[in-house]
Amino acid sequence: MKVKILDIDTLDVDKITNILNYDGICKVTTNKKITPYDFLNFCKKFLLITPLTENDPDIIKVSKNTTFSTYDLPWHQEGSHYENDIISVTYNHENCQKFPTEFINTNTIVKEFCNDIDYYDRIEIILKDWGRIQRKKDNNEEWGWFWNNKNVPLKSNSRIKVLNKLNDKFYLFINPKYTGEILNDYNNYYFNLIKKFEDREQDIERFKLTSNIKNNEILIYDNSKIIHTRPKNIKNLNVDRELWRITGILAK
Numbered sequence: 359m360k361v362k363i364l365d366i367d368t369l370d371v372d373k374i375t376n377i378l379n380y381d382g383i384c385k386v387t388t389n390k391k392i393t394p395y396d397f398l399n400f401c402k403k404f405l406l407i408t409p410l411t412e413n414d415p416d417i418i419k420v421s422k423n424t425t426f427s428t429y430d431l432p433w434h435q436e437g438s439h440y441e442n443d444i445i446s447v448t449y450n451h452e453n454c455q456k457f458p459t460e461f462i463n464t465n466t467i468v469k470e471f472c473n474d475i476d477y478y479d480r481i482e483i484i485l486k487d488w489g490r491i492q493r494k495k496d497n498n499e500e501w502g503w504f505w506n507n508k509n510v511p512l513k514s515n516s517r518i519k520v521l522n523k524l525n526d527k528f529y530l531f532i533n534p535k536y537t538g539e540i541l542n543d544y545n546n547y548y549f550n551l552i553k554k555f556e557d558r559e560q561d562i563e564r565f566k567l568t569s570n571i572k573n574n575e576i577l578i579y580d581n582s583k584i585i586h587t588r589p590k591n592i593k594n595l596n597v598d599r600e601l602w603r604i605t606g607i608l609a610k
């Protein structure tokens with residue numbers, strides 16, 4: 359999996375949209391620090407910005423002391439519980455290259471593991487309750503920046519098909535943490551496959567792309583195609599990182 363690289367100063371917004379449609383991920387290079395407000399305005403060029411829950415800031419700050427950043431995670435995507443294709447935009451404010459986000463394009467997984475497309479096409483799952491951690495009201499500023507952007511009311515989903523066809527390619531829903539009952543998976547193929555993701559087995563980790571990202575660079579990815587996680591065993595890493603994240607749907 360390759361990541362196409364764009365330059366923020368010569369940015370063609372249609373290009374971002376096209377790359378997200380066909381590759382699901384791209385990188386935008388900048389060579390100077392930007393402010394949260396610059397970041398918001400950059401995202402507004404191609405995104406209808408929508409925080410994923412009512413209380414989320416427009417820009418979520420992920421750092422050592424905030425937003426689950428020292429826990430091991432299974433592979434997942436943001437916004438599983440919505441019908442909309444959620445785009446994440448992340449800005450490496452500081453040190454994210456020290457333990458960078460890892461990505462897998464689930465089209466690769468379909469090609470490698472799903473020989474019987476019709477079998478997967480019949481599988482549905484019931485999503486578990488979201489159960490996101492409520493943010494503390496008394497130190498809001500630690501969680502990010504608020505301007506109250508809520509451009510699209512996101513539609514919730516609780517039962518979904520696992521196989522999706524987008525722009526003539528197949529993608530697989532993979533989010534073991536939020537997968538409840540699995541329907542029509544008579545041979546347990548899907549169950550066994552997502553277990554590999556939950557257990558971070560080498561069998562699937564070999565398909566990952568570790569983002570080679572410098573300070574002040576931006577990664578944009580479409581959660582309906584790309585799943586992500588963070589490196590294993592980062593608990594004792596003696597370095598902080600600060601990542602800013604905006605979510606939304608493509609403006610066109």
Ligand SMILES: [Fe+2]
Nearest residue numbers: 434435436586
């Ligand atoms: Fe995430």
